[in-house]
Every structure is written in structure tokens, then in C-alpha cells.
Amino acid sequence: MNNHEVGSLQEKLLVKDMMTCQVVTVPHDLTMEQVKALLGDMAITGAPVVDDKGRICGIVSMFDVLKALEENLLSLPVAGRMSTPVIVTTPDSTVAEAIALFRQHRFNRLPVVDGERVVGMLTPGDIVRKLANVLKLDLVEEAAGPQENRTILxxxxxxxxxxxxxxxxxxxxxxxxxxxxxxxxxxxxxxxxxxxxxxxxxxxxxxxxxxxxxxxxxxxxxxxxxxxxxxxxxxxxxxxxxxxxxxxxxxxxxxxxxxxxxxxxxxxxxxxxxxxxxxxxxxxxxxxxxxxxxxxxxxxxxx
Amino acid sequence: MKIKQIINELALEVIVPPRGDYEVQSGYTGDLLSQVVARADRDFIWITIQNHLNVIAVACLLNLAGVILAEGIEPIPEAVEKAREEGVCLLSSPEGSFELGGKLYQLFNVEVESCYT
Missing domain, CATH: 3.30.565.10 (Histidine kinase-like ATPase, C-terminal domain)
Structure with missing residues (x-):
């Protein structure tokens, strides 16, 4: 793989090419207890929080749930425990722009929004997998659940x-x-x-x-x-x-x-x-x- | 507790500003780097009197929320430069680690109490 090649790919590939489209969102009036159950049921580690009109207003992760659990504050609404302001990207942003955001901030998931509506989710893993596929790198298939195709470079x-x-x-x-x-x-x-x-x-x-x-x-x-x-x-x-x-x-x-x-x-x-x-x-x-x-x-x- | 609130409440001098007003989870005080590496965690603020490049390396490795240099220590220029480069929030105070830690602990406790009321 040469770095130049990857660099120019990052400029050409768009967020919408590699984001996950089906995203679970959390209504802002759920308690942390309910968030814990929801994340558990959906087997996910985090999700964007949306207001009554479906607009993104924050992001909540298992880390926030753990924190609330430790502090015995699971009964509080997610609105007060989620991370804000939430950094987002758009479907037409380049992957290079998204990578810059991941580098700049300390998070591992980036909601993709069109207007104020969440249309997808992007993780560093998504980018690695997509770039690896495009570059036809030597990928090792991980023993994975039936619903996904795990790969590690x-x-x-x-x-x-x-x-x-x-x-x-x-x-x-x-x-x-x-x-x-x-x-x-x-x-x-x-x-x-x-x-x-x-x-x-x-x-x-x-x-x-x-x-x-x-x-x-x-x-x-x-x-x-x-x-x-x-x-x-x-x-x-x-x-x-x-x-x-x-x-x-x-x-x-x-x-x-x-x-x-x-x-x-x-x-x-x-x-x-x-x-x-x-x-x-x-x-x-x-x-x-x-x-x-x-x-x-x-x-x-x-x- | 937000980083900017901590900066205000403790009247800290900002040497390298935080990238945004993010949440600080907790704090750790210590000058033995191995102890800090083992005990401090992501989004902690760290109070220390150590003043060399490795302080920044530790803060960066652990994703610390920031470093407070106590006792009026002025960071060496290389450390400031490194902190800027790595996006590590670097703060200082004329107060000692004991006083800073005490105040910070108080701030966090007040915040937890206010969640109940």
C-alpha cells in the first residue's frame, strides 16, 4: 500500500459510501436505565440522542451508562447525561474530513446528519474496512456473528x-x-x-x-x-x-x-x-x- | 464537570487551551509517572509538579482531559510545543497539589450532590 494512494482515496471517497445507514436513536426523555436496556437489546455501545422532532441533540454511550451506574444515577434522564455538543459529519463530506474529526476529537463514532436528521453512523472501523476493501489489502476474516463480516487488518x-x-x-x-x-x-x-x-x-x-x-x-x-x-x-x-x-x-x-x-x-x-x-x-x-x-x-x- | 468550569473555578492559567468545552470525568494527583499511567484514565484531569516532555506523552497516551502544573511551575517550552501539537490542554496554578486537589474534589462532589436535588 502506498501512502499517497490512500491519501488520494480519502479525498475521493465520501462518508455516505462507508457509513452504516440503519441507526438506532435514543429519544431524549428516556432515563439512563432505559438507555442501558436499549443499548443492551440492540447490542450496540452508543447512539445519538434525538429530541421530539427527531433532531440530533447529543450522543450517549455505554461509557455514560457505566458512569451513571457507578454514581447510582440511572434514574436521571439521558438529556442531562449525554455528551453535547455533538460533532457530526454529512453524507457528502470526504473521508479525509471525517478522519480529521476522529483525530481531533476523542470519540469513536460520528453521526452522519442531513440537516438535523441522523441518516447514518460512521466509525473508524468502517473506514478501515472500506479502505482495505478498495485497496484489496490482505484481510483476515474473523470468526464473526452471522450478521456481520468482521475483518482485521x-x-x-x-x-x-x-x-x-x-x-x-x-x-x-x-x-x-x-x-x-x-x-x-x-x-x-x-x-x-x-x-x-x-x-x-x-x-x-x-x-x-x-x-x-x-x-x-x-x-x-x-x-x-x-x-x-x-x-x-x-x-x-x-x-x-x-x-x-x-x-x-x-x-x-x-x-x-x-x-x-x-x-x-x-x-x-x-x-x-x-x-x-x-x-x-x-x-x-x-x-x-x-x-x-x-x-x-x-x-x-x-x- | 466541564473543563472550562474547572479553569474558571480554580482560576487556572491557560497555557494550551482545551479543544472545546468537554466533560472532565475525574482527577488524579501524582508525580510518579508509572503510578499515573496505571491509575489515571481517559478524561481525567492530572495535577503534577513534573515538568518535562514525558508529562505530555502520558497525558496524550491516556487521553487525559488536561494537565495542571502546580506550585507555579512554568512548563519548559518544548512541553508547551508538544502539548499544542498533541492537543493536550496544559494549565498551571501557583497553588500546591494538595490545595488544587482539594478544591477539585469539592467541585466534583458539589456537582454530584446537585444531581440528587
């Missing part, structure tokens, strides 16, 4: 990590996060991957002579491998202990070296393997399995 990318470069530290994790978001993964998978990636990257920056960070996406999950060129960990079991750190004072003053990095990784991933040879280097292999296909919003808005 397989890819791998390697990022160099420089030793001692605190200025750039975190850049690799940010780049990985963006890639996973573009792939349409669920926020939970992204959060786990990001915590593990950040800690592993910081470890390489602080302790190693530099190395590389590889991220590989498969239909089963995300595999991240941090490989450095030494000096190696003397006692891996000890390094895994919470609070154990060999970081120097100046690093600790910056808020690192609390001995929490590896324990944080362990809590975030499904499998962690560390192999280390003194004088040669360390390899940290981290795997996050997809529980339900891993794609964000896959069930959302597809009925």
Missing part, C-alpha cells in the same frame, strides 16, 4: 528506540497508540497496549543501550516486542518485584524509576515473557489477546 511495524533520549521518550508509544486507534481497536485494548508500550519504551530509554520496538497485529491480538542491545537484566525475577529499581537519582527526580514499570506491564497484558542475557540484551514480549474480536464498535450500529 494484519500488519507489523518496527520503531527504533534511542537510549537516554528523554526528550523523545514516549514518542514510540504515541505512534503505536495512533496506529491502534486507526486500526479501530477497542479503547480497553488500546489502553492496555499503551500502558505496556509506554513502560517498555521508558525502560529501554532509561536502562538500555537502545533497541527497537515491534508491534504486530494479528486476528488474535496485539503482539509487542521490545528488543534492546544490552546491557541485560541481572535478575529478571528481582526486576519484576514491585518497587525494585536500578534507575539513577536524576531519572527518579523526573518521576521514573519507582520500580513499577514491569509490574504495570504484567497487569496490562495477557502474557509477558522476558529473556535477558548479560552483555547481549533483553527481549520483552507482550501479548494482548482480543476477547471479542478486539475491534471497536464492531457490533455498533450494525443490526
Amino acid at each position: 494484519q500488519w507489523a511495524e518496527e520503531f527504533p528506540v534511542a537510549a537516554g533520549e528523554f526528550g523523545q521518550a514516549g514518542e514510540v508509544s504515541i505512534a503505536i497508540k495512533k496506529k491502534l486507534q486507526e486500526a479501530g481497536l477497542s479503547p480497553l485494548v488500546i489502553k492496555k497496549a499503551v500502558i505496556a508500550a509506554y513502560e517498555a519504551e521508558m525502560n529501554m530509554v532509561i536502562h538500555s543501550h537502545g533497541g527497537a520496538f515491534e508491534v504486530r497485529m494479528t486476528p488474535e491480538g496485539v503482539l509487542m516486542t521490545a528488543r534492546d542491545q544490552g546491557p541485560g537484566i541481572e535478575d529478571v525475577a528481582k526486576a519484576m518485584e514491585e518497587g525494585f529499581s536500578t534507575a539513577p537519582q536524576n531519572i527518579r527526580r523526573m518521576g521514573f524509576g519507582a520500580g513499577m514499570g514491569l509490574p504495570n506491564i504484567k497487569r496490562s497484558v495477557d502474557s509477558l515473557e522476558i529473556t535477558s542475557r548479560i552483555g547481549q540484551g533483553t527481549e520483552v514480549k507482550m501479548v494482548i489477546h482480543f476477547q471479542d474480536g478486539g475491534l471497536n464498535e464492531n457490533k455498533t450500529d450494525h443490526q
Whole structure:
């Protein structure tokens, strides 16, 4: 795939080409309890909220429901708990414009409106699938429910990590996060991957002579491998202990070296393997399995 | 609670403004980055005295609602630039983490109570 090709496609393809047309909307006077039931029944994770005249006035997600549940406020009307103002797109907007909106804001679904009426819904997953189809990329069919065609793009990318470069530290994790978001993964998978990636990257920056960070996406999950060129960990079991750190004072003053990095990784991933040879280097292999296909919003808005 | 309400109520100096008046879910105070990475979450506001580029990286990775630098800390220019680039709302206050956290907690509690009445 070449980037230029994808870029020009994004300009040519329109939102209406890839949006989901059948959208469940939530009347603004439902309680959060009713919203919870509705989202559950329809097996979706979010929906636009509409007023008496069917005009969009907000958007509500399972996250809002969870929040209300936690706060014991499920009896309140959705109108006071939904997110506003709602960012929308139109059927004739280009995909590039929609992608810019996804990048700019922190959400995973974009209502498509004509006038004030909701005519569709767009998720990053929709865009990835459509672009992949158009580009005839190597797509792996996921074992999916009968109602949908789940697809995950397989890819791998390697990022160099420089030793001692605190200025750039975190850049690799940010780049990985963006890639996973573009792939349409669920926020939970992204959060786990990001915590593990950040800690592993910081470890390489602080302790190693530099190395590389590889991220590989498969239909089963995300595999991240941090490989450095030494000096190696003397006692891996000890390094895994919470609070154990060999970081120097100046690093600790910056808020690192609390001995929490590896324990944080362990809590975030499904499998962690560390192999280390003194004088040669360390390899940290981290795997996050997809529980339900891993794609964000896959069930959302597809009925 | 909206980010702009927090900025007003706590009289925060805005170094990099928020992109819109979005909802802040909660807050976290801490200077150990691994602790913050493990405990803070999406749409949290983070109070810290750390002042380097990694603060922005953490805020960006976690999708934090914003960062409040306490104790009158002036962010290094690289951090400001990075925050702008990544769209991280960067705020500061002459007050300490304890005072800021206390006020913020109070604000959130008042909001929850007003939902019941």
C-alpha cells in the first residue's frame, strides 16, 4: 500500500459510501436505565440522542451508562447525561474530513446528519474496512456473528528506540497508540497496549543501550516486542518485584524509576515473557489477546 | 464537570487551551509517572509538579482531559510545543497539589450532590 494512494482515496471517497445507514436513536426523555436496556437489546455501545422532532441533540454511550451506574444515577434522564455538543459529519463530506474529526476529537463514532436528521453512523472501523476493501489489502476474516463480516487488518511495524533520549521518550508509544486507534481497536485494548508500550519504551530509554520496538497485529491480538542491545537484566525475577529499581537519582527526580514499570506491564497484558542475557540484551514480549474480536464498535450500529 | 468550569473555578492559567468545552470525568494527583499511567484514565484531569516532555506523552497516551502544573511551575517550552501539537490542554496554578486537589474534589462532589436535588 502506498501512502499517497490512500491519501488520494480519502479525498475521493465520501462518508455516505462507508457509513452504516440503519441507526438506532435514543429519544431524549428516556432515563439512563432505559438507555442501558436499549443499548443492551440492540447490542450496540452508543447512539445519538434525538429530541421530539427527531433532531440530533447529543450522543450517549455505554461509557455514560457505566458512569451513571457507578454514581447510582440511572434514574436521571439521558438529556442531562449525554455528551453535547455533538460533532457530526454529512453524507457528502470526504473521508479525509471525517478522519480529521476522529483525530481531533476523542470519540469513536460520528453521526452522519442531513440537516438535523441522523441518516447514518460512521466509525473508524468502517473506514478501515472500506479502505482495505478498495485497496484489496490482505484481510483476515474473523470468526464473526452471522450478521456481520468482521475483518482485521494484519500488519507489523518496527520503531527504533534511542537510549537516554528523554526528550523523545514516549514518542514510540504515541505512534503505536495512533496506529491502534486507526486500526479501530477497542479503547480497553488500546489502553492496555499503551500502558505496556509506554513502560517498555521508558525502560529501554532509561536502562538500555537502545533497541527497537515491534508491534504486530494479528486476528488474535496485539503482539509487542521490545528488543534492546544490552546491557541485560541481572535478575529478571528481582526486576519484576514491585518497587525494585536500578534507575539513577536524576531519572527518579523526573518521576521514573519507582520500580513499577514491569509490574504495570504484567497487569496490562495477557502474557509477558522476558529473556535477558548479560552483555547481549533483553527481549520483552507482550501479548494482548482480543476477547471479542478486539475491534471497536464492531457490533455498533450494525443490526 | 466541564473543563472550562474547572479553569474558571480554580482560576487556572491557560497555557494550551482545551479543544472545546468537554466533560472532565475525574482527577488524579501524582508525580510518579508509572503510578499515573496505571491509575489515571481517559478524561481525567492530572495535577503534577513534573515538568518535562514525558508529562505530555502520558497525558496524550491516556487521553487525559488536561494537565495542571502546580506550585507555579512554568512548563519548559518544548512541553508547551508538544502539548499544542498533541492537543493536550496544559494549565498551571501557583497553588500546591494538595490545595488544587482539594478544591477539585469539592467541585466534583458539589456537582454530584446537585444531581440528587
